[in-house]
Amino acid sequence: MEVSPVYMQSDDSEQDRPAYPRLFPTGETRKSDHLKAGLCVDFPVSVVLPAGGTGERTGLQTPKQFCPCLGRPLISYTVESFERVSWIQTIVVVVAKENIGLMMDIIQRFQHKKVLVVPGGSTRHRSICNGVAALGEQRRPAAHKPKVVIIHDAVRPFVDEDFLHKIAMAAKEQGAAGAIRPLVSTVIATTSEGYLDHSLERAKYRASEMPQGFTYDVICEAYKKCTESDFEFGTECLHLALQYCGTNAKLIDGPPTLWKVTYKRDLAAAESIIKETLSQSACLITGGLEAAVALANVLQKVFGALNMELNVTPDLMGGNARHLLEDWNFIKVSVDPFCPSEVEAIIVALEAGNRALLNPAVIIWMHLSVTEEPSTSRRATESAALIDLASTARPRNILLYGIRLHQPEDSEQWDRSASRVADIASALIRDRNPAFVGQLLQA
Numbered sequence: 001m002e003v004s005p006v007y008m009q010s011d012d013s014e015q016d017r018p019a020y021p022r023l024f025p026t027g028e029t030r031k032s033d034h035l036k037a038g039l040c041v042d043f044p045v046s047v048v049l050p051a052g053g054t055g056e057r058t059g060l061q062t063p064k065q066f067c068p069c070l071g072r073p074l075i076s077y078t079v080e081s082f083e084r085v086s087w088i089q090t091i092v093v094v095v096a097k098e099n100i101g102l103m104m105d106i107i108q109r110f111q112h113k114k115v116l117v118v119p120g121g122s123t124r125h126r127s128i129c130n131g132v133a134a135l136g137e138q139r140r141p142a143a144h145k146p147k148v149v150i151i152h153d154a155v156r157p158f159v160d161e162d163f164l165h166k167i168a169m170a171a172k173e174q175g176a177a178g179a180i181r182p183l184v185s186t187v188i189a190t191t192s193e194g195y196l197d198h199s200l201e202r203a204k205y206r207a208s209e210m211p212q213g214f215t216y217d218v219i220c221e222a223y224k225k226c227t228e229s230d231f232e233f234g235t236e237c238l239h240l241a242l243q244y245c246g247t248n249a250k251l252i253d254g255p256p257t258l259w260k261v262t263y264k265r266d267l268a269a270a271e272s273i274i275k276e277t278l279s280q281s282a283c284l285i286t287g288g289l290e291a292a293v294a295l296a297n298v299l300q301k302v303f304g305a306l307n308m309e310l311n312v313t314p315d316l317m318g319g320n321a322r323h324l325l326e327d328w329n330f331i332k333v334s335v336d337p338f339c340p341s342e343v344e345a346i347i348v349a350l351e352a353g354n355r356a357l358l359n360p361a362v363i364i365w366m367h368l369s370v371t372e373e374p375s376t377s378r379r380a381t382e383s384a385a386l387i388d389l390a391s392t393a394r395p396r397n398i399l400l401y402g403i404r405l406h407q408p409e410d411s412e413q414w415d416r417s418a419s420r421v422a423d424i425a426s427a428l429i430r431d432r433n434p435a436f437v438g439q440l441l442q443a
C-alpha cells in the first residue's frame, strides 16, 4: 500500500476552538453537549474520511463534499463532527489531487484541527487505502499508529459520538464493525434481458452504511491482499475484512441520521437539517426594561408554540454571558431610541469568541416604541444605522435584522402585534436569509 501522502497537518491544539455545542445528528443541539462527560476510549483511534469522489449523481460541477451548506462546504461539517470527539486522534481526509489545495483552504478557513490531507485514488477503495496507509506513515513524533481506524464517508455529515464509540469498541473486540440500517426497498435480481429473476426476502437483509471500524492491522492486511478487481469494483470494506482476514464484522444498528449525501436533493435536506439545528433556541436581551420584559413574555409563548426555546436575560454579563457560548441567535430589545452600541456590543462579543466561525449567528434588533410613532427622519436614521452595522457584521458570518413595533394602548392589539413580531423573528432565525440582512421590518 505505497502512497506518498501530502500532509496538511493542522495544529492539534484545541485551545482556540470555541467550546460551543455541536450539531447533533438527530437535529437536536443539546446545550450541555460541550459539558457532556466525554466517552472514554483507552486506545488510539483515528478516522479516514474518503472524499475523493466527483459526486456525479448530484449532476453538479462541484463534488458534493465541497458544495456549500449555509455557506460552508459539506465536508467541513463532517470534519467538525470528528474534531469534537476528544478520543479521535487524527482525521485523515482523502481528496482528489486536484482538490488538495481546496481542502487545505477549508482547513485554514474554518480552523479545523487534527487533520491530515492525503491524495485519493480512482475508486473509493483506492482512496480509503491511501488514507489508511497514511496513518502508518505519520511522521509526526507525537503520533503513533492507531489501534482502531474508523472509516466514514465524508458526505455523511451527521455523526453521533455515542454510535462512533460503539463502532470503535466493537471493532477493537471483533476486528471489524459496521453500521447497518433497515432496507427501505426490496432487493431484486434481474435476468440479462431485464426481467425479474428473483427477489430477496427483505427482512433477512440490511443496508450497509458508515461509520465502519477496523483494527488497523485487519484493514491494512485486507488492503494488502485484495485484488485489482476489489479495488476497481468493490464498495464494501467489511467484505474485504471477511474475505482476506477471516474477520466477521460486528454489525450494529445505526441511527437514521447516518445517511449519505448522494443526490442534489440530499444537499438541500442536509442544509435544512443544519438550519433547523441552529434555530432551536434564541437568547432575548431585555436590558431589564419593563416594556421589553412584557414583550419577551409574549414572545416566549409564541416561540414555545413553534417548538423554539427563548431564553430571556437582562444582559450578557456575568453568568448570562454563557448564552454567547450556547446560542447562535440573539434578539436585542430596545425601547425608543435605537442605540446601535447595544447591538454592536453583541457583535463584538460574538467575534471575540470566534462564535460565527463555523455557523452563522443571527442578531435581531427589536425596536419597541412606547411613545409616539417615530418621525420619518428618525426612521431613516435608524434604518441607515442598522444597514451600516449589518454590512460590517455580514463578512463575519453574523446576520443582523431589524423589526420595529409600536406598543399600542389596547392590550388585545398589543398581543396581536407581539405575536406578529414573534412570527417574523422566528422566521428570520429559521431562514437565515442573507437577502434580508440590514432590513428594518415593520410588525
Ligand SMILES: Nc1ccn([C@@H]2O[C@H](COP(=O)(O)OP(=O)(O)OP(=O)(O)O)[C@@H](O)[C@H]2O)c(=O)n1
Pocket: 049, 050, 051, 052, 053, 054, 055, 056, 057, 058, 063, 065, 094, 120, 121, 122, 123, 124, 125, 127, 128, 153, 154, 155, 260, 261, 262
Ligand atoms: N474515487 C473515490 C470515489 C468516492 N470517494 C468518496 O467515497 C464517499 C462515498 O462515495 P459516493 O457517495 O459514491 O461519492 P461519489 O463517488 O463522489 O459519488 P458518485 O458515485 O455519484 O460520483 C464519498 O465521500 C466520496 O467522495 C473517494 O474518496 N474516492
Ligand SMILES: O=P(O)(O)OC[C@@H](O)[C@@H](O)[C@@H](O)CO
Pocket: 124, 153, 208, 209, 210, 235, 236, 237, 260, 262
Ligand atoms: O456506493 P457508493 O460509492 O455510493 O457509497 C458508498 C457506500 O456503498 C458505502 O458507504 C456503504 O455501502 C458501506 O460500505
